[in-house]
Amino acid sequence: MQATDLPSISRMQDLPPAALALVAAYFQALAEPTRLQALNFLRGGERRVGEIAEHCGCTQANMSRHLTLLGKQGLVARTSRGTSAFYRIADEATYALCDLVCHSVGRRLQDLTSERAAFAPAPAAPAQRKQPR
Amino acid sequence: MQATDLPSISRMQDLPPAALALVAAYFQALAEPTRLQALNFLRGGERRVGEIAEHCGCTQANMSRHLTLLGKQGLVARTSRGTSAFYRIADEATYALCDLVCHSVGRRLQDLTSERAAFAPAPAAPAQRKQPR
């Protein structure tokens, strides 16, 4: 039973400015290295908070917060069994999304690298850096 | 002439933790409603800073900053003609990316809406809100 008149919005162009805040919050959830690392780790399947924290090299408390945030954006889902809490990827779009960005970033990294290579034939001692600061 | 051994990384799984910071920065650029609105606007083609600012209802100074930030992540490109600066979408992935997120967000909005509808048959006076806060 469908509730409203939102036909599953598919293009950002169609969003009213107010709704862009939701999209921004979604991106915000992905805008943190530790959270991305956690998501990467969760590709291996459901994991406990402690495991994830250890893998990412941060405290359990912080990882708990990160996972809560990801959960609020629907990126991960939580199940508690016994005294443990298991998290798993909940939004399949995450994969495509991250890979898409990785492609863009990778391409840009490559551009920067070859650009730098063109300016500095000798690989050692990057005296005058050519990075975008 | 290809410079390095980076074969255009395509999956985030393959990224070393250090590189995740770059991906995070990319997402961070998209994690702001005004910037998303500006990107939306730029779908119509190249625009001046002033135009974009007006469309988004913010000062020119702030829009200039936003666009600079988007530029640093390779999302937009700049061309100056006369006394004006024109910006345009530079990363085609942006479209796919935003639409992907809009789909996820839209679906989630729909879920929340129908969930709320199930709990509160009367549309007025949301006394006990059922939002995720």
Place this chain on the structure above:
DNA sequence: ATCTTATTTGCGTATAAAGGCAAATAAGCA
């Protein structure tokens, strides 16, 4: 050269995010 328009930058401020640490909560087990 001076003025005008468009854009960018500097600086101060307010708000949000992340992490450390300790305490609170929850679920099993002796």
Place this chain on the structure above:
DNA sequence: TGCTTATTTGCCTTTATACGCAAATAAGAT
């Protein structure tokens, strides 16, 4: 019940971000 383990929450500090406003810069036009 008391103990243990796992997770979450509260409080604080630090750092980053967004914005307002004024001043600086850039490119034309008179």
